[in-house]
Amino acid sequence: MLTSERKALILRVLGRDGRLVAKPFSQELGVSEDTIRRDLRELAAEGLLQRVHGGALPASPATAAFGVREGRATAQKVRLARVAARLIQPGQIVFLDGGTTNVQLARGLPADLRATIVTHSPSIAVELAGHPGVEVELVGGRLFKHSIVAVGAAAAEAIARVRVDLFFMGATGLHPETGVTTGDPEEAAIKRLIARQSAETVVLATRDKLGAASPYAILPLAEVGAVVVEPDLPQEALAPLRAAGVRVIEAG
Template identity: 45%
Template sequence: MLAAQRKDHLLDLLDRDGRVVAKTVADDLGVSEDAIRRDLRELADEGKLLRVYGGALPIPAPEPPVRERTALATASKERVAREAVATIRPDSTIILDAGTTTLAMARMLPSGTGLTVITASPAVALAAAEHSDARVIMIGGELSRHSLVTGGGLAMEAIQHLAADTFFLGATGIDPERGLTTGELDDAVTKRALASRCTSTVVLASEEKIGAVARYPVVALDAVTAIITDPTDANPLIAKVKGRIGA
């Protein structure tokens, strides 16, 4: 089989099965695994698939702008936000990630509990200031027009001088095998930096996040402290995801 035919076959498998396992395809076609890896690497360079350890996955759909995400699984996000707010201890310092679930959290924060809120999201900062008496600290930097969150070198410098009790982290995808992923590279870097400055990292998982996979990895599930899911969500993947926490 010619290389071009192998590539067509690999893309057909990806479309049919949702993944390609290099060793299995090599055995089926009677070619070396190195040849299949080379084909996958070239297809990835052409932007036709996403290379992962041992094979390939489809290219994840682009993450929609934040204005569109506000309409996704709104009720589920509200339930997750309520569960998360209930875990916040008085007099603690928390970091709220950018995102629609953390925005919902900011609107539910209690007053009179001595909270300090740190965030890179102007929307989250304004909501926290409007709906609670928490001390609000903004992380400076360049504002992304796609995610409406600050990032870049200035943000990274500021993060290195922070310390907090809990980081409430939002991710585009939460998968048992791929861990936490997001659609923007800079966002993934910022999330990892924030997690490194906190005693614990808690993942917020509304119903549309479980089982989803985006392009850029954030952290593995065994690197986080806990995951808060929608109490009404019966997705069987939730048990698998939670089983990886702290593993």
């Protein structure tokens, strides 16, 4: 089997099974485990999978630049955002993470909602600037350009002084083995800190994020209160969330 054929098979297996274990896969193909590990390294370098101990998981496609992601799956994001907006109660203090789906959430808040929104995303703050009943607390720091959010020591210090009722977390992957993940270690640390300051964490997840993994862990699935997902997804895609005790909210 040619290298290109082997790599294509690896990606098909990941798409079908949601994971690949190097040793039995190499035995099945009659090649060395080192050969498969080299294939996995090369595919990981291309961003096509996420390597883990002993094998690989599907890579999240939700790691493109903010401007690119903004134009993807807009209808699905609007649907998720509309359902998520109903979770916010009047008078609550809510932290809105950065990300294109949360931008849609900010746009979709009811005009009569009275609440406080804390965010480290200038994009979110701009969307809420004209909302008549929402007070906006903007957290500053070093701008992480990929996600258009503030990170670093200044952001962490400000976040540590806030307690919020609800945190809408952005993420690039949710997988039963790796939990909730993202593509940058500093951003992961900030998200983890916000979750610690929040009574409940909610993730809005388009279908491409379910069963996918990125390099840096934020939280185990069990520490997420709820995940808002698209309707009519296969139950096998949602089973790991439910098994971890996560409330699954389908955006019907």
